[in-house]
Amino acid sequence: EVQLLESGGGLVQPGGSLRLSCAASGFTFSSYVMSWVRQTPGKGLEWVSTISGPGGSTSYADSVKGRFTVSRDNSKSTLYLQMNTLRADDTAVYYCAKLLLKLPYNWGQGTLVTVSS
Amino acid sequence: QSVLTQPPSASGTPGQRVTISCSGSSSNIGGNVVHWYQQIPGTAPKLLIYSNDQRPSGVPDRFSGSKSGTSASLAISGLQSEDEADYYCAAWDDGLDGPVFGGGTRLSVL
Numbered sequence: 001e002v003q004l005l006e007s008g009g010g011l012v013q014p015g016g017s018l019r020l021s022c023a024a025s026g027f028t029f030s031s032y033v034m035s036w037v038r039q040t041p042g043k044g045l046e047w048v049s050t051i052s053g054p055g056g057s058t059s060y061a062d063s064v065k066g067r068f069t070v071s072r073d074n075s076k077s078t079l080y081l082q083m084n085t086l087r088a089d090d091t092a093v094y095y096c097a098k099l100l101l102k103l104p105y106n107w108g109q110g111t112l113v114t115v116s117s
Numbered sequence: 118q119s120v121l122t123q124p125p126s127a128s129g130t131p132g133q134r135v136t137i138s139c140s141g142s143s144s145n146i147g148g149n150v151v152h153w154y155q156q157i158p159g160t161a162p163k164l165l166i167y168s169n170d171q172r173p174s175g176v177p178d179r180f181s182g183s184k185s186g187t188s189a190s191l192a193i194s195g196l197q198s199e200d201e202a203d204y205y206c207a208a209w210d211d212g213l214d215g216p217v218f219g220g221g222t223r224l225s226v227l
Contacts, residue, residue, distance in 0.1 A: 035216070044119055045162070045205055045218040061215060095161060101168055102209045103152045103216050107161040
């Protein structure tokens with residue numbers, strides 16, 4: 001059974017940094033493209049970033065480009081999202097997702113990031 | 118505003134058939150597959166339909182999906198109380214070079 005478990009969320013001040021992790025199990029992690037998707041009550045679901053199986057190819061939504069960095073450690077079956085220069089509008093529940101046909105197939109349970117002073 | 122357009126709400130009575138629409142453009146739905154998700158408030162989205170009309174194992178055949186041109190639809194037949202949830206469509210967008218989502222439809226079972 002595929003399991004994705006996010007961690008690392010919390011309260012951070014504007015301009016601060018946070019690193020999210022997503023521990024994967026139940027599938028061959030290195031073979032799958034993975035993504036981060038966030039959800040806010042106001043803006044709904046929003047794609048954040050995607051990384052290829054080997055980790056050499058990444059892409060980002062314009063709203064986070066230059067501030068967020070996605071990475072993975074296939075030896076640990078773990079996906080990461082380094083978030084810098086955080087803003088209030090980054091406040092959301094962040095989900096990691098295993099993709100099928102370039103869209104989320106399996107989702108983690110999510111981790112809440114709150115950016116506030 | 119979401120790239121894909123869904124009605125904000127839908128409703129039906131137990132046993133009825135309900136459809137939820139998802140409208141896009143040639144850069145997303147028109148040229149790519151559509152997935153549908155069900156989300157119970159407070160939980161993560163769950164895949165309901167993939168590749169326009171395919172059901173993952175474990176999803177009842179009461180749920181079906183279709184796509185035509187730049188629009189897609191999710192149909193739920195034999196509506197049950199446990200179907201009360203938010204439903205989202207998603208498609209890859211060639212222009213944005215990433216997935217885009219609908220704003221979600223809240224389904225109420227009256």
